[in-house]
Amino acid sequence: MLRLYDSPLSGNCYKIRLLLAQLGHQYERLELDLLAGETRTPAFLAKNPHGRLPLLELDSGVCIAESNAILYYLAQGTQYFPDDPVAAAQVLRWMFWEQNTLEPQLAGAISLVKFHGKTNRDEMVQERQERAEKALMLMEVHLSMWPYMVGDRYTIADICLYGYTHIAHQGELSLASYPAIQDWIERIAAQPGYRSMGAD
Amino acid sequence: MLRLYDSPLSGNCYKIRLLLAQLGHQYERLELDLLAGETRTPAFLAKNPHGRLPLLELDSGVCIAESNAILYYLAQGTQYFPDDPVAAAQVLRWMFWEQNTLEPQLAGAISLVKFHGKTNRDEMVQERQERAEKALMLMEVHLSMWPYMVGDRYTIADICLYGYTHIAHQGELSLASYPAIQDWIERIAAQPGYRSMGAD
Structure with missing residues (x-):
């Protein structure tokens, strides 16, 4: 059985629980205290x-690190990853963008606020918020034209970006000025098999 | 014909030129002045x-952004990307790790030194160098056990990590204490079809 090394605090871990729920996979969940x-x-x-979560351990004992590599592995051959090579590249385009441009800022702001007692009066939080806002604006423009990140289809690009975007408030970031992102968040929560970040 | 929007200054752009050379693809190269x-x-x-390079424009006019998504697109069905699903996931694991953990520090240090006149007496440079050193140590340990990033085979994971690692000195980072990385750099430069970053 698949074994997921997991944390309820991490948006990166939640991505994997969300996809596993939608795929209907059984798995063993091991919570580590970050x-x-x-x-x-x-x-x-x-x-x-690298000492990071999530980590997926296969029956063979092989471990796959990096949340987006795990999503890719699990989604192969399913409706959540396109067969078409160009669409597949666009899914990965957004997933690399998330790890380089969105996640460091959102996860960084959330970590500072939740675990280090900082507020948006703190310069380090503000710096991350400002960069996160630029990244969110790019998503907003994209989602004002398309229902999902890649065309008209819900894929692991959406799961990937949803992981931290839907908890932006934990980093004292408001999504009030991003109506297209808010609609997309509702569309994702309405997907078959959806599970929330806090679900047991 | 493929069209690459390119810059000679960018390690991310060089990744694409290296793979295109090894694949023997003809393409049109448009240099933009960053x-x-x-x-x-x-x-x-x-x-x-997102206003970033590289960008690959297909014959259809569709554009693919993010260097690692472009590598993935071009490498599908070739020797540079494994068919095996677990090996494929491991290739992507390192590519996501590069975008999240290595590239921001290495490219950041290089940019500060080359384009903003900073030196390693500057705190911003030091911060990136220290984080880059931690990432390089992880690669060093891995490459002391394996000839390439994923098993015994040269893949786009190697091209991806090579992009900035081999120019670490431009960010005033020495690879002297990373002998396994130095050997790997030599193995890559000996690959069939290799082209250097400065090649026309």
Whole structure:
């Protein structure tokens, strides 16, 4: 059975639980305590030298790190990843963009606010919020033209970007001025098999 | 014919030229002047709203952004991307890791040194160098066990990580304490069809 090393605090981990729920896969869920350093033990570092969650362990014992690589692995051959090579590249385009441009800012702001007691009066939070706003504006323009990130189809590009975008408020970022993103968030929550980030 | 919107200054652009050379593809190369704002014109933003290079334009007029998504698109069905689903996921694992963890630090340090006149006495440069060193150490450990990033085969994971790693010195980072990375850099430069970053 698939084994997911997981944390309820991480938007990157939630991406995987969401896709696994929509695929209807059974899996074993192992929660690690990020704040207590449980991803820094020798046992975990042997599985992922980067010491990060999520991590997917296959029946063979092989481990796959990086949330978006896990999404890619699980979505192959399913409706959540296109067969068409150009559409597939566009899905990955948004997933790389998320890891380079959106996630560092959103996850960074959330981490500072939730775990380090910072507020939006703090310069480090403001810097991340400003960069996140630029990235969100790019998504807003795109989603004002298209229902999903790649054409008219819900894919792992949507799951990937949804992971942190839908909890932007945890980083004291409001989505009030992003109506297309708000509509997209509602469309995702209405997908068959959807599970919320807080679901057990 | 494929059209590559390109810059000689960018390690992300070089990744694409390297793979295109190894695939033996003909393509049209359009150099944009990053420092003169040529990626911020309305004409270019219509092709890539993110205003970044590289950008690959297909015969159909469809544009693919994000260097690693372009690598993925071009490498499908070739020796540079594995058919095996687990190996494919591992290739993408390193490519997502590059965009999230390595590239922001290396490209950031290089940009500060080359284009903003900073040195390693500057705190912003030091911060990026320190984070880059942690990422490089992870690669070093991996490459002391394996000849390439994914098993015994040269793939787009190697091209992706090579893009900025081999020019780390431009960010005043030395690879002297990373012998496995140095050997890997030599193995890559010996690949059939290799072209250097500065090649015309």
